[in-house]
Amino acid sequence: MDKLTIRGGHQLNGKIRISGAKNSALKLMAAALLTDEPVELRNMPNLADSRFMARLLSTLGVDVYWPQGDSTCRLNAANISSTIAPYDLVRKMRATFNVLGPLLGRIGHATVSLPGGCAIGARPVNFHLDAFEAMGADIVIEQGYVKAAAIRGLNGAIIDLPFPSVGATEHTMMAATLAKGTTTINNAAREPEIIDIANMLKAMGAKIEGEGTSTIRIEGVDKLKGVSYSVMPDRIEAGTYAMAAAAAGGDVLLEGAPAAEMTSLLEHLRKAGVTATVEDNGVRIQRNGARLKAVDVDVQPHPGFATDLQAQFMALMTVADGTSTITENIFENRFLHAPELNRFGADIRVQGKVATVHGVDHLVGAPVMATDLRASVSLVIAGLVAEGETEVNRIYHLDRGFENLEEKLNACGARIERGADTE
Ligand code: UD1
Numbered sequence: 001m002d003k004l005t006i007r008g009g010h011q012l013n014g015k016i017r018i019s020g021a022k023n024s025a026l027k028l029m030a031a032a033l034l035t036d037e038p039v040e041l042r043n044m045p046n047l048a049d050s051r052f053m054a055r056l057l058s059t060l061g062v063d064v065y066w067p068q069g070d071s072t073c074r075l076n077a078a079n080i081s082s083t084i085a086p087y088d089l090v091r092k093m094r095a096t097f098n099v100l101g102p103l104l105g106r107i108g109h110a111t112v113s114l115p116g117g118c119a120i121g122a123r124p125v126n127f128h129l130d131a132f133e134a135m136g137a138d139i140v141i142e143q144g145y146v147k148a149a150a151i152r153g154l155n156g157a158i159i160d161l162p163f164p165s166v167g168a169t170e171h172t173m174m175a176a177t178l179a180k181g182t183t184t185i186n187n188a189a190r191e192p193e194i195i196d197i198a199n200m201l202k203a204m205g206a207k208i209e210g211e212g213t214s215t216i217r218i219e220g221v222d223k224l225k226g227v228s229y230s231v232m233p234d235r236i237e238a239g240t241y242a243m244a245a246a247a248a249g250g251d252v253l254l255e256g257a258p259a260a261e262m263t264s265l266l267e268h269l270r271k272a273g274v275t276a277t278v279e280d281n282g283v284r285i286q287r288n289g290a291r292l293k294a295v296d297v298d299v300q301p302h303p304g305f306a307t308d309l310q311a312q313f314m315a316l317m318t319v320a321d322g323t324s325t326i327t328e329n330i331f332e333n334r335f336l337h338a339p340e341l342n343r344f345g346a347d348i349r350v351q352g353k354v355a356t357v358h359g360v361d362h363l364v365g366a367p368v369m370a371t372d373l374r375a376s377v378s379l380v381i382a383g384l385v386a387e388g389e390t391e392v393n394r395i396y397h398l399d400r401g402f403e404n405l406e407e408k409l410n411a412c413g414a415r416i417e418r419g420a421d422t423e
Pocket residue numbers: 023024026094095121122123124125126127128129163164165166167168189307308330331332
């Protein structure tokens with residue numbers, strides 16, 4: 001396993017090109033199952049997670065052409081040879097569960113392993129299954145597998161989500177494109193990735209309206225066609241580098257960063273004393289000299305502050321002037337990074353869903369352990385500001401979601417090296 005060794009205390013100056021959005025790309029890949037015509041996805045992030053989804057799709061009989069290093073992935077699901085997504089492939093990455101809806105919509109049945117919990121919480125899939133049942137699917141759970149069947153096809157239905165779940169909104173929307181009649185999703189999630197997926201589905205011939213609002217209506221069609229589509233830029237990657245630059249100081253242009261989808265974060269950064277300027281080709285982040293100010297964060301569904309940026313903001317607040325409180329309202333156990341950040345000399349106390357961060361004047365490098373995808377990058381941010389050397393172990397979490405992380409940061413003056421883990 002690899003580790004990163006970071007020499008802290010260097011400002012970041014230069015440009016970072018933002019990659020395609022992981023969370024969107026994974027669902028767009030699953031959407032290729034909805035048609036027997038070729039699907040071309042451009043601006044694809046080369047990540048462990050997207051490569052993993054490609055592997056699962058191959059197992060289902062999808063013809064995948066995606067050479068290493070290429071940002072275009074070609075998928076052809078003309079001949080689906082299996083409708084079974086095995087445990088080994090689903091347990092490693094939850095988004096693979098999202099092949100269930102497209103298979104059910106197009107083929108009428110699927111057997112997909114339950115994803116199980118993960119480090120940040122239980123993460124059940126009951127909203128997804130309730131929606132498919134409301135659309136007429138028979139669902140049984142046997143030996144850890146969801147067996148779903150809708151032999152005469154899915155029917156449109158009214159789905160009232162108990163919480164605006166991103167995954168359940170996307171999954172239901174995809175399946176509903178091929179259902180008979182109209183599906184209405186109430187209390188839908190409003191994340192930008194949902195708009196991206198709706199845009200691709202519409203380019204394939206789906207009839208969808210209201211994406212990006214709390215009510216989405218999908219009128220089922222008989223067939224979807226192939227498409228060539230470019231994945232939206234990754235607002236979470238862009239936000240992460242914005243916080244890295246804010247923490248280390250300097251002047252970094254985030255090329256291609258989707259400013260309109262980063263409003264809450266940019267407001268919080270400005271309150272903390274960072275200069276965040278929206279430019280024609282991205283977002284510029286500048287901080288010179290002055291110490292950061294403590295700012296409170298209340299994590300909420302979009303357009304609120306994103307849970308996927310919470311750990312990174314906490315890393316930033318460890319060295320701010322004053323005390324900030326960070327409230328996590330989406331996942332029940334998403335503060336695993338707090339004890340690791342304290343190993344750098346930070347002063348963070350967690351009580352339930354609230355973390356109180358008392359700013360300290362400096363951090364000192366330490367050996368730390370990555371626990372989940374976004375948590376691990378918060379440790380990299382802390383390593384960039386800490387005095388001396390930091391070792392981040394178990395970075396396979398990082399490789400799941402950040403394309404060329406150390407190359408991108410090193411090009412701006414960071415000192416990060418990849419090596420073999422000490423474990
Ligand atoms: C997606 C993102 C993840 C992000 C999250 C919230 C992907 C691949 N992942 O995850 O990076 O942090 O949105 O923005 O896109 N819930 C249930 N039952 C369900 C579904 C969800 O109780 O059937 C709960 C979850 O446990 C959680 C909350 O709803 O507490 C929100 O989860 P959800 O929005 O579904 O997150 P994901 O789609 O899994």
